[in-house]
Amino acid sequence: MPRKIEPGDILLAVLVLTPLAMAGPRLWELPGDGAIWLLSLAGRVTGVLGLSALLVTAAMCVRLPGLDRWFGGLPRLWLLHRRLGFSAFLLILGHVLLLSFAALPLSLEQALRVLFPPLAHAPIWAGWLALAALIVALAPTFQVSAIHYQRWKRQHLLSAAALLLALLHALPLIPERAAWWLLSLLALAAIAWRKLLAPVLARREYRVAQVTPLAADVVEISLAPKHQGIVHSAGQFVYLTPQDPSLDAGYAEEHPFTVSSAPGAGELKLGIKALGDASLALQTLTPGSRVQVEGPYGQFFARRAAQRKQLWLGGGIGITPFVGAARHLAERPDHFTHVALFYLANRPARAYYHEELERIASAHEQLSLCIHYFSCCGPLSEAFLREHCPDFAERELYICGPPAMLEYLHGLLATAGVDRAFIHTEAFDFL
Ligand SMILES: Cc1cc2nc3c(=O)[nH]c(=O)nc-3n(C[C@H](O)[C@H](O)[C@H](O)COP(=O)(O)OP(=O)(O)OC[C@H]3O[C@@H](n4cnc5c(N)ncnc54)[C@H](O)[C@@H]3O)c2cc1C
Incomplete structure (x- = not known):
């Protein structure tokens, strides 16, 4: 992870802090004093920050060639996405704990009532459901157990449900809603782009021109663009989606591979090693079959001091x-x-x-x-x-x-x- 601050980092920080800034002095208007007041305030702040971090994390799942450069490349953007998601999770846990601790000095009964109010308090129960959905969606991300990548991806989508529930929890309780609508719109647009639009609009059509074996479980595939191909720099990678129905695995599944051809070469080349079921199946890709390519992403060689060896x-x-x-x-x-x-x-x-x-x-x-x-x-x-x-x-x-x-x-x-x-x-x- 580069330690340099990228322009996208500043944008992310601004987005995460906007709802807190817009909440303004209202956030301080709380009953109680001393420790109770402080715990309640901390509970509110962690809740606001947790939800905005969660929404920005969702917005970060967008994948647009070129946009990732604002964040130092797609792998770094993914890393930030994971870290922010994890921070959101911790903040939300902190929110629950701080609010219940704030009520504890009054009485245990009061604290339990804050946490588990009557069922009619729908926003609070939506909050609990959001937390449960978050735990289920994020558990594999924390690598509690090894899980197949495609299954992990499907399970990860559950975090969209967690987001929706978290909004149902927060919106009725927070009067300043403009910032939440803005972040929700960004998150929704990112998910819609990634899941519905990008497969149709962002992928370029290629045909497999050649499959050259390099070793027992390694091939280099050469792809000829059907129309206009992508323009890449050395070190960038693309998502490859094979549309060859005869494949044993990975049909219509996207996987990232680094481009091994020189920038500007007519054919796009990818060196692929069998590291799992889909990459093993790609060793037998049929020449002439259709593939789709999305990208390029990353900026491995972009940052360098000129003239340095x-x-x-x-x-x-x-x-x-x-x-x-x-x-x-x-x-x-x-x-x-x-x-x-x-x-x-x-x-x-x-x-x-x-x-x-x-x-x-x-x-x-x-x-x-x-x-x-x-x-x-x-x-x-x-x-x-x-x-x-x-x-x-x-x-x-x-x-x-x-x-x-x-x-x-x-x-x-x-x-x-x-x-x-x-x-x-x-x-x-x-x-
Ligand atoms: C930036 C980048 C560039 C890569 N370049 C190359 C390359 O030039 N040549 C090459 O042989 N391999 C490359 N890989 C690795 C390649 O993407 C994986 O080997 C392939 O996706 C494995 O899929 P599978 O179903 O065969 O194996 P699985 O058993 O499903 O996965 C094996 C491992 O690959 C990772 N993986 C699987 N699918 C994806 C995915 N869609 N996105 C990200 N990670 C995934 C998982 O972390 C898993 O641990 C690259 C990966 C990344 C992230």
């Missing part, structure tokens, strides 16, 4: 953004300063693109290639890095691969004294 560290199938960038370098070497590419593969058979990368490196002085095999050398060490790229700590660093590898490399680079501001990462896992 680069170091690319690609692990396993995490080599794909670097393949796209190396192909770009082969076409436009003048766009690049010196790049040292470290390909971290398990063994020679798992270094999928190494022949092509070696060809590019031997033809262009801007690229040097070093392949590191885990099977013979163990995990990458600082000594190995230093031996093959002595100035690695002064370079702009880009890392892509499985989350565990990213964590390991972050530790290694921190120990080596590399400034975190120069490290850019992409994990092939949104969860």
Whole structure:
């Protein structure tokens, strides 16, 4: 997660704080004094903030190519979405607890009456139902248990019901409603776009031109646009939705894959490793079949200090953004300063693109290639890095691969004294 503040972060903060700002002095007008007054106020504030954070979290599920750049790319936007959603959940729990604690000094009976009023107090019961729906919808997000991604997505949609119930709870109790309507509209528009409109309006039609095996469970598929194709930069990714009914799994299911072709190439290429049922089925995609492509998203290479040399560290199938960038370098070497590419593969058979990368490196002085095999050398060490790229700590660093590898490399680079501001990462896992 980059530590830099993006323009979108400010927008999110403004949106979350708007209902609180609009509530103004009314928020303070409460019965009681001292601790009771303070607890009641804190209860109100957490409730207002919890609901606005929940609505903004829902609005953040929008996926529009280009918009994600305001937030530092789609993976970062997803991370913010998760963190804000989690904060909303905690605030809402705090809201319930603080209001009941505020009533406790009066009597236990009073506190219970605040929490469990007669059934006629529909807004309070709507609040309870919202909390229950939130727990069910968010539990898998907290990874209480491992769950299949598509099932997780369907369960996550339940949070829309939680939102609706939370509004039924809040709207009758809060007089200043303009901000709530605005946030509700944003959330509703985002969900409607994502679920109903984007599948029709945001996806481009492509045809599978070729499926090239790269290893036992890895292929590169080449896609030809039916009309106008997408325009991408190196390191960006797209959502691929195969419309090949003969697939064993993943038919009409969207999955993210990084573009491995150079920007501007006629065909879009995606290197796909079988990591689950859908990506396994994609290994047998029928040439000539229809696929849809949405994107591009992300901005892996967008942030860099001009003229600074680069170091690319690609692990396993995490080599794909670097393949796209190396192909770009082969076409436009003048766009690049010196790049040292470290390909971290398990063994020679798992270094999928190494022949092509070696060809590019031997033809262009801007690229040097070093392949590191885990099977013979163990995990990458600082000594190995230093031996093959002595100035690695002064370079702009880009890392892509499985989350565990990213964590390991972050530790290694921190120990080596590399400034975190120069490290850019992409994990092939949104969860
Ligand atoms: C930004 C990004 C770029 C990626 N680029 C590549 C690439 O170039 N080549 C490649 O082989 N793989 C890439 N992946 C990983 C690829 O998306 C998953 O392997 C694929 O979606 C797995 O689906 P499955 O049904 O086969 O496996 P499952 O068993 O369903 O999932 C395996 C893992 O993949 C993740 N996943 C599954 N579906 C999705 C989804 N729709 N969105 C986000 N994550 C999902 C889940 O976290 C799960 O842990 C990328 C992932 C991301 C997030």
